[in-house]
Amino acid sequence: MRRIFFLSFLFLCAIGFSQEKKVSYATMISSSSYMKEVEPLVGKKLIPEEPREGEVNPKRTSANKIVPNKGLPKGPDALLLKQKKASNTRISSTPSLVFETNSSTVSPSDPTGAIGPNHYISAKNSAFAIHDRNGNVLVPSTSLTNIFPGESLGDPIVFYDNFADRFVITQFSETPNGFLVAISRGPDPVNDGWFTYRFNTGSFPDYTKFSIWSDGYYVTANKDQGQQMASEVVYVIDREQMLAGVDTAQMIGFPLPGARIGGFYSPASFNATGSTLPPEGDARIIYFQDDDWEGVSQDALKLWTINVDWINPEQSTITEAEELTVSNGNITPFDSTFDGGSFANLPQPGSDGQDIDVLQGAVMFATNYRRFCSYNSVVLNFAIDIDTRQDSDDISAIRWYELRQNGDNQPWSVYQEGTYTSPGGKSAWCGSMAMDIFGNIGMGYTTMGTTNDGANQDSFASIRYTGRLAEDPLGTMTFAEQTIAVGTDVDRTTRNRYGDYAQITVDPSDDQTFWHIAEYFESSGNNARNIVGVFKIAENIANDVGVVSIDAPDDATFTTSEVITVTIKNFGTTTQSNIPISYAVNEGTAVNEIFTGSIASGQTASFTFNTTADLTGGTASLITAETNLVGDVIPENDCASKKVANLLPNDVGVISLVSPNSGGGLTAAESITITIRNYGGSPQSNIPVFYTLDGGASVNEIFTGTIGVGESAQYTFIATADLSEFASYTFQIGTELTTDEDANNDVISRVIEHRLCSPTSDCIRFGDGLSSFELSNVSNRNIECGDGYADFTNMVINLDRSIGVYTLTVQAGFAEGDAERLSLWIDYDDDTVFEDEELIIDNQVIAEENVNQTFLFSLGDEAPLGTHLLRVRAGDTNTNNGADLNEPCGSMQFGTTHDYKVEIGENTNPNADLTVFSQPNKQFLITMSDPNADDILRLSVFTITGKTIVSNLVEKDANSRFTYLLDMSYVSSGIYFVRLGSNKTGKSAKFSVN
Structure with missing residues (x-):
């Protein structure tokens, strides 16, 4: 009987293990x-989509620090010749279906x-x-607010999620920072309704990716750069609880x-793809590391193992x-760095x-996993x-890998590994790949001609695909490139x-057909188009059947005669009967x-074995x-395999503390809710259930x-708890x-x-509250409503008490008479309480909606220097009876409450010149101070011929200073130029490397 191997000695021969591995425990436990x-969406009046305005998922940060000319390879990619020799000898079939899903005036459209x-x-x-399976529209392109209210x-x-027969849609949230997850309440996303969850992450979880594993939905994010070894950047959310629609789902x-x-x-x-989930635990996170990057000595694929304990x-x-x-x-050396x-x-x-x-810098979505027998x-x-x-990074290719594991926990x-580029010298990038039930690989990607030197084709961004059969020569895509859509314009x-x-x-109906979606550009209508192409790589196979699932038993208190039921599928083209089948425990x-x-x-077809199984030996059995x-x-x-637990007859426990949650506004009579x-x-x-507070009486x-x-x-x-003081409280439940x-x-x-209060309110129905806030160096526009409270304390407002008058500029989405008003506090004594004497702007009228309104205020000579909290509230005082607006922790019916930080100085007049200081060993310290500059500026370093060799985003510190340490130890001597600024304005300086 063939089966997945569980050979422990393989741990001893793992290639690439170092002697000391860093182990970290969860740094966040929340819900x-x-x-x-x-x-359900059916019959519902749907909110139409609105074109996105303003900044578009800005990748919110710097690139990795590049050391120019440091990395390998120095010449051609070593795997490219192998692919060219393969010459794509297999003939691809044309797509069986192509249809457009939506279009946009904005790129990237995030297809x-x-x-x-x-x-x-x-x-x-x-x-x-x-759409239905034929591409027919069931729900037209419509706003995400229809499943994520507001x-x-x-x-x-x-x-x-093939293992639960549910669809999942996610998006990120900025008020507060986090992400939203909606799970269809049944297999029909039109008629079954949705469970929608919000998860808060502290800082912004940019560029999230979601994956399915047996013990949770796993999430990775471009978050807390430079702090990723200490701050959470990977999350696991409780899949089982979310599928069940539990009110609060756990997150780690x-x-x-x-x-x-x-x-x-x-x-x-x-x-996880296919029909069988992996065992719980041993989930992997993967990323590449490029020796072009500062602090990286060689190209690598680095993996981490996560083991979740929900109890x-x-x-x-x-x-x-x-x-x-x-x-x-x-692995073979690669160069993943373009234009510095x-x-x-x-x-x-x-x-x-x-x-x-x-x-x-991105492992492309998704990193698809599949289980086979051995x-x-x-x-x-x-x-x-x-x-x-020389001096060109104009052609891209796709470096792709298949990794294997000889058994679970190995x-x-x-x-x-292979390097694939499009025929005719065109670039290939933005790939997405998966494996079918036979082990064949399909890959969709984007191509574009990048130069007109005679060797390269001149073509707009277009969507193509290729693939390989499982038995084809390793490291090559053997199917001729086929087209899904040809672009007709630039972005x-x-x-x-x-x-x-x-x-x-991969289509769950046959586990063989690939559905690929990507972005290209048309010259008419909305420029950016999202297109789906459906194709198949697999050849027809006459004889191929397999067990796709073990349906019974499930976890239970087992007996010596448990019934084993499985589902068999015919993957081949010939009807099969009298099929030998076996099981083992x-x-x-x-x-x-x-x-x-x-x-x-x-x-x-379903099959139940006549011979039952004794599953009483031990706490779990592998079938x-x-x-x-x-x-x-x-x-x-x-x-197929399945691990089932032999349950004790009597065993209950507690899963989570549902409420209260950390935050503001906790009272002297908080209700305590737990999940059992x-x-x-x-x-x-x-x-019987219990709780204790700070070790007190049960x-x-x-x-x-x-x-x-x-x-x-x-x-x-029934018994409540007193959590009214600002403090940390330890519950045992x-x-x-x-x-x-x-x-x-x-x-x-x-x-x-119990932290600073964060009162919520309705800012959706009539647009009450602030949608734009501009003060000194901070410009926060197109503010999303959320639940009425937003933490913007990552934005530091620079103020100088020697300046007589400041102008605050805001916009609100509602104004009627003198109803809509604004108040603002600065917490001068840093006690997280906004007192009356800290009220800077008091109940001032916002006269017009969606138009800039200005308010003047002064700090005064006695304003304490340093960093303090600023709170601004705006809302309808007629509905709120006036008083709630000036109660900084009070809930308003309609309005918003936002928090910022202010840095108060005196007679600050920093030098705004861009300066390059030479350091030993070809290191250069680049500095500039400018309180009026944006918080984040682009730094670029150019050769004398104009080629970009370093490009990064630099963030302003609390003293309005930009600093960047540039490593030029691998470049040749000569003249170089550095620029720091925005797309429209900036400062430049020349420096030499000797």
Whole structure:
């Protein structure tokens, strides 16, 4: 019987392991701030989409620090010749279906989409659409606010959870920072409604990617750059709770220990595809490291392992795992750096096309994982520079990998790697790849002609695909390039950004057909178009059947005679009958029987073994099942496995503290709500529960309801808790069932912080509150409403008490008579309480809506120097009876409350010149001070011929100073130029390297 191997000795021979691995525990343990049930879309009056305005998911940060000319390879990419020799000998079939999902006046349009059994959902920027399997529109492109009430900030991700038969749509949130996740309440995204969750992340989680694993949905984010080894940048959210629509779903956050990156980065988590989930735990995060980057000595693929403990989440860990490098022979050198790290890279055809983004620094979405009988596989790709011409980074290719794991919990290694570029010298980038049930790979991507030197084709950005069969020569894409859509124009959105995402998904109906969505440009109508192409790589196979799932038993209190039921599928073209089939428990003796029915091509059938299984030995059992058809062409897809728990009859425990949550406005009589779970094999009722506060007396009560096997329920204590003081409070919560047989899950501890109050209000219905705020050096426009409160304390306003009068400029979305008003405080004594004597602007009228309104104020000579909190509130005082606006922690019915930081100085007059200071060993310190400059400026370093060799974003510090240490130790001597500024204005300086 073939089965997945579990050989522990393989740990000892893992290639690329270092002796000391950094292990970090979870740095964040939290839960969703809300869950909203959203009614079905059918028959609903849908809010139309609105064109996105202002900044577009700006990749919010610097690029990695580049050391010019440091990295390898110095010549041509070593894998490119191998691909060219393959010459794409296999003939691709044309797409079986091509349809446009939506269009936009703005790029990147963030195309994302996924196929389910009966629907295709796509999304862009701040809108989504639903089509049937023939591309017919069921829900036209419409605002994300229809499933995320009041919010359409965008950067969505769509995926189909094949293991639960649900669709998921996400987007990020900026008030407060975090992301939103909507899960369809059934398999029909039009008729079944949605569960919508908000998760807060502290700082902004830019460029999020979502993946499916057995114990959660995994999220990676371009967040807290330079602090990724200490601050959480990877999250796991409780998939099981969200699918069940639990009011508060758990989330755990992790850093990336040992990640040698300093700027923009986009790691990925493995995304489970196929019909069988991996076992819980051993989830992988992967990212590449380029030896062009400061602090990186060699090109590498670096992996981390996450093991989540939902019962004791503080024990959840992330550990450095494999590091697959050039020196240990796992990978071939690559150059992933374009134009010194800037986001303007590939020139478009013609003189009127600006350079567009190659998406450097990103492992492209998604990193798709699939299980086979004797190994697990994952495929990934990213863009690399293959232009060998001097002073040019104009041609990109796709570096792609297949990694394999010889069994669960074993190390990963490189099975094959390749470099793919489009025929005719065109660039290829923005790839997305996946593997079908046979192990064949399909890859969709973007191509574009980049020069007119005779060797390269002159072509606009277009969408193509290629692929390879599992038995083809390793490291090559063997199918001839095929076209989904041909572009007819350059990107005319006046930005240099492109796509941000492309996405390929595998059709669950046959597990063979690929659906790819990407962005290209048309010369008529909305310039940026999102197009779907449907294609298949697999050849017809006559004889191929396999077990796709083990349907029974599920977790239970087992007996010695448990029934084993599986689903068999015919992947081949020939009807099959009398199929040998077997199962084994914990790799023991196989039970062999015959499925005597018939299964037509592409169909499934259920089979129950006559021989039952004894599952009473131990706390869990691994069941493996497979078909053994004589002449089966692809034996690697014949099997499935399932781990089932032998539950104790009586076992209940506590999962989470639902409320209160850390934040503001906690009172002297806070309700305490917990979630209880039945981990045992028998229903339970009349469960004793308790909580303690800061080690005090136990509050004991009874949950009188009934909780079924594997189910959860919430309980709110009658006794409340006093949390009125600003402080940290430690709760111990638990269950005390007298017959409980496992105490390990009975009690958990949680810390709740009463912080600065954050009152919420309605700013959606009539547009009350501030949509724009400008003061001194801070300009915060197009403010999203959210729940009425926003934390903008990452924005520091520079004020000088020697300046007589300041002008505050705001806009509000509502004004009627003298109803809409504004108040502003500065917390001079830093006690997080806004007192009357700290009220700077008092209840002033906002006379016109959506028009700049100005208010004058002075700090005075006695204003305390240093950093303080600033709070501004605006709202309808007629509805709020006037008083609530000037109660800084009071909830308003209609309006907004926003917090900023102010840095108060005196007689500050910094030097605004750009200066380059030479340091030893060809290091250069670049500085500039300017309180009136934007918070983040672009720094670029050029050669004398004009080639960009360094491009980065530099952030202003608290003293209005910009600083950047430039490493030029690998460049040749000569004259260089540096510029620091925005797209329109900036300062330049010349310096020499000797």
